[in-house]
Amino acid sequence: MIKVNTEDYPWHPGMTVRNLLDEKQFTFRHIIVRVNGEFVSEEDYDKWLIQDGDDVLVLHLMAGG
Amino acid sequence: MGTIIKDYSYTPAKIKRGYSGKSLYINLSDLRIEQKEITEFMKEKFTGGKGFDLWYLWHAVTPETRWDSPENEIVMSVGPLGGITQYAGTGKTLLCSISPLTDIPIDSNVGGYFGPLLKFSGWDAFELQGKSEKEILIFIDGNNGRIQIEEAEEYPEDTHLLAEELTKKYAENEDDMVNVSVVCSGSGAKHSYMGMLNFSFYDPRRKVCRFKQAARGGLGTILHDKKVKALVVKYRGVKPNLNDAADISTINKVGVKYHKEVHDLDHKQNKMRQIGTANTIMIMSQYDLLPTRNFQTGGDPEAVKISPEVFINEWLTQGLHDGCWYGCTMSCAKCADHFLITTGPYAGQRVTVDGPEYECAAGLGANLGVFDPQAILEENFYCDTYGIDLISFATCTAFIMECYQRGQITREQMGGLDLRFGNSQAVLELMHQISRGEGFGRIAGLGIRKLKKIFVEEFGADPKLLQDIGMEVKGLEYSEYAHKESLAQQGGFAMATKGPQHDEAWLIFMDMVNKQIPTFEDKANALYYFPMFRTWFGLVGLCKLPWNDLVPADNYKTDSPAKVPEHVQNYVDIFNAVTGKHIDKEELILQSERVYQFQRVFSVRMGKGERKDDYPPYRSLGPVSREEYLSRQELYDKQLRELQKLDPETMDLDEKIAATRRYREDQYEQLMDAVYRRRGWTENGIPTPERLKAIGMDLPELLEVIEPKL
Numbered sequence: 104m105i106k107v108n109t110e111d112y113p114w115h116p117g118m119t120v121r122n123l124l125d126e127k128q129f130t131f132r133h134i135i136v137r138v139n140g141e142f143v144s145e146e147d148y149d150k151w152l153i154q155d156g157d158d159v160l161v162l163h164l165m166a167g168g
Numbered sequence: 169m170g171t172i173i174k175d176y177s178y179t180p181a182k183i184k185r186g187y188s189g190k191s192l193y194i195n196l197s198d199l200r201i202e203q204k205e206i207t208e209f210m211k212e213k214f215t216g217g218k219g220f221d222l223w224y225l226w227h228a229v230t231p232e233t234r235w236d237s238p239e240n241e242i243v244m245s246v247g248p249l250g251g252i253t254q255y256a257g258t259g260k261t262l263l264c265s266i267s268p269l270t271d272i273p274i275d276s277n278v279g280g281y282f283g284p285l286l287k288f289s290g291w292d293a294f295e296l297q298g299k300s301e302k303e304i305l306i307f308i309d310g311n312n313g314r315i316q317i318e319e320a321e322e323y324p325e326d327t328h329l330l331a332e333e334l335t336k337k338y339a340e341n342e343d344d345m346v347n348v349s350v351v352c353s354g355s356g357a358k359h360s361y362m363g364m365l366n367f368s369f370y371d372p373r374r375k376v377c378r379f380k381q382a383a384r385g386g387l388g389t390i391l392h393d394k395k396v397k398a399l400v401v402k403y404r405g406v407k408p409n410l411n412d413a414a415d416i417s418t419i420n421k422v423g424v425k426y427h428k429e430v431h432d433l434d435h436k437q438n439k440m441r442q443i444g445t446a447n448t449i450m451i452m453s454q455y456d457l458l459p460t461r462n463f464q465t466g467g468d469p470e471a472v473k474i475s476p477e478v479f480i481n482e483w484l485t486q487g488l489h490d491g492c493w494y495g496c497t498m499s500c501a502k503c504a505d506h507f508l509i510t511t512g513p514y515a516g517q518r519v520t521v522d523g524p525e526y527e528c529a530a531g532l533g534a535n536l537g538v539f540d541p542q543a544i545l546e547e548n549f550y551c552d553t554y555g556i557d558l559i560s561f562a563t564c565t566a567f568i569m570e571c572y573q574r575g576q577i578t579r580e581q582m583g584g585l586d587l588r589f590g591n592s593q594a595v596l597e598l599m600h601q602i603s604r605g606e607g608f609g610r611i612a613g614l615g616i617r618k619l620k621k622i623f624v625e626e627f628g629a630d631p632k633l634l635q636d637i638g639m640e641v642k643g644l645e646y647s648e649y650a651h652k653e654s655l656a657q658q659g660g661f662a663m664a665t666k667g668p669q670h671d672e673a674w675l676i677f678m679d680m681v682n683k684q685i686p687t688f689e690d691k692a693n694a695l696y697y698f699p700m701f702r703t704w705f706g707l708v709g710l711c712k713l714p715w716n717d718l719v720p721a722d723n724y725k726t727d728s729p730a731k732v733p734e735h736v737q738n739y740v741d742i743f744n745a746v747t748g749k750h751i752d753k754e755e756l757i758l759q760s761e762r763v764y765q766f767q768r769v770f771s772v773r774m775g776k777g778e779r780k781d782d783y784p785p786y787r788s789l790g791p792v793s794r795e796e797y798l799s800r801q802e803l804y805d806k807q808l809r810e811l812q813k814l815d816p817e818t819m820d821l822d823e824k825i826a827a828t829r830r831y832r833e834d835q836y837e838q839l840m841d842a843v844y845r846r847r848g849w850t851e852n853g854i855p856t857p858e859r860l861k862a863i864g865m866d867l868p869e870l871l872e873v874i875e876p877k878l
Contacts, residue, residue, distance in 0.1 A: 108681070108682055108683040109683045109686060110683065128454060129681075130450075130451065130454050131451050131454075131455070132436075132437075133437050133438070133719075135724040135729070142724070142725075160682075161681075161682070162682050162684075162724070162729065163677045163681050163682055164719060164723070164724070164729060164730075165448075165451070165676075165677040
């Protein structure tokens with residue numbers, strides 16, 4: 104199990120940041136990803152492996168209106 | 169040309185540090201024209217823009233004043249930063265009046281050239297009071313210091329014709345047309361309470377008048393009631409430092425930095441230069457936020473038919489500058505050129521359609537079940553030229569459609585209109601009926617609050633159901649965001665001072681997706697900061713969009729990326745550079761709060777602005793119908809288990825809907841308590857004397873209003 108934006112989310116071996124974004128259907132382009140506080144750049148989404156127990160923040164920079 | 173019935177000369181005031189120091193007052197009943205001084209007190213307490221508007225309006229009206237009372241005013245002001253040309257989004261005018269929809273002060277902001285040209289003509293603010301006997305227009309010649317009031321019955325009513333005719337009339341030649349700006353409404357404002365005002369700016373490349381809208385709250389209805397067909401200003405000579413800035417080099421420097429961000433980042437971020445605010449249509453649908461069929465759901469597979477790519481590739485002209493004031497590189501005022509109209513009085517003609525903005529595509533599209541870009545553009549055109557607020561029209565029509573589809577009203581009661589979801593031809597016919605004041609159009613534009621009463625009392629509809637699905641608060645229709653899963657946004661809408669418009673707070677992603685504000689106190693802090701910050705744009709003459717529809721590349725490194733700290737500092741720097749003052753970002757919030765709390769007290773004075781007025785319809789909070797619950801059953805069942813420790817397997821559908829409702833209504837009550845505390849209000853939503861004193865607004869006239877309520 105991992106945390107995604109403070110909520111529990113099931114983890115699976117080999118899960119990358121890209122997998123997580125796809126599974127959560129986080130399609131908005133303008134986002135910031137941090138894993139355990141560490142910034143993950145977009146070019147690393149496919150290779151960054153999320154570990155069981157990680158705390159992932161996916162910050163959507165949409166302020167709307 | 170009509171007969172000139174008043175001719176007034178004045179010496180245009182020279183602008184100093186962002187202010188001309190003068191305001192213009194015109195009384196239409198006796199054709200009185202006066203100048204007033206902008207006092208240091210006004211600048212200190214109200215800053216400008218909406219602040220000046222509300223201050224003048226307060227003194228014009230009484231608690232008994234209604235929208236059509238002669239003493240009601242339309243007041244407009246552009247603010248001390250309005251009209252600078254070095255930064256993006258610097259030409260916004262703010263208007264206030266007592267609204268026919270809400271009976272309290274409405275404020276509405278708008279681009280276009282009128283506000284800045286009015287200021288350069290010597291006027292920081294403009295009050296329009298009284299009622300004319302005949303239809304008139306008012307022409308302000310800012311170069312020659314002349315104001316003329318002219319009979320105007322022979323001019324056309326609808327905006328695209330009227331503005332073109334008046335622009336040609338007052339321009340000396342084609343090159344001069346950019347120096348003329350027209351404010352007018354249209355035939356729809358005559359027969360509805362949701363009439364809006366168009367502000368023109370002439371587009372020399374397309375050789376047409378373009379328009380931005382002061383849309384919310386029925387300002388066009390009020391202008392029509394006053395028998396004012398148009399306001400026209402002409403000022404030749406716009407140049408970079410007409411505001412007499414104290415420090416022009418800082419403004420230049422901050423502007424260049426921002427323009428580089430637009431150049432480097434817009435195509436990677438929101439594509440404002442390609443599609444404007446409609447860039448978010450698909451995102452909203454994918455995140456369950458696109459209001460669909462009267463806010464029943466938050467998206468639809470058919471939304472792809474009205475995606476940004478469809479509008480960019482097939483409808484909107486690309487590559488032309490589309491700023492609604494000089495210097496705006498964000499350039500988001502997109503339009504469809506040579507668009508062929510297929511219905512109504514202009515069928516067969518080709519026109520320029522300003523839009524669609526997000527609210528248009530979402531409201532006149534998904535929320536009506538219309539996923540046809542051509543129909544949306546035609547609805548967009550007619551709302552604009554008829555002078556109808558498309559947000560109120562869309563949300564109100566969505567309500568009518570659901571009432572019809574749920575059997576609450578019949579086709580016969582709608583004069584034969586088949587207003588089922590998705591029937592864009594019926595929607596267009598309803599607009600034409602409002603324009604003509606015929607058939608169902610005679611009542612359809614009165615707004616949801618009045619329609620609920622008519623449907624219940626005259627058509628026998630179920631009052632409880634209509635209360636749940638009629639998306640209005642305080643009498644104003646919701647703007648176009650589904651938000652059932654964002655408690656903070658539920659408060660952002662329903663506790664907004666003028667009614668549920670998103671320009672006070674848009675917290676959906678922070679709350680619902682990012683989970684950045686999990687507690688009531690977190691949400692209350694957001695519902696303090698963002699409404700206060702956003703209010704500031706309307707005090708100084710700026711557009712909100714350049715603040716956060718584009719952010720610096722390193723914004724993610726900041727402690728509070730949602731606030732876009734670097735852009736906030738830009739605004740502090742520009743304000744100081746224009747006015748010569750020395751505010752910081754905390755003082756900026758204080759400037760806003762003074763006006764924000766003043767407006768709340770003003771609403772209390774007019775009979776609203778208490779806790780009872782801040783409750784949303786249940787459709788805002790959760791699923792009203794079985795279909796809505798079933799559309800997201802997995803989520804709602806999970807919430808029953810995790811939040812209420814209930815077992816949905818042992819409950820029938822109606823029990824689950826009822827339990828969800830009890831929980832969500834209780835959550836909203838707790839949010840209200842937290843927000844009221846944070847804003848310095850009593851449990852009943854009244855600003856306290858202590859809070860007013862803390863921000864320097866313990867003025868005797870405000871204390872007199874609130875003390876009986878404490």
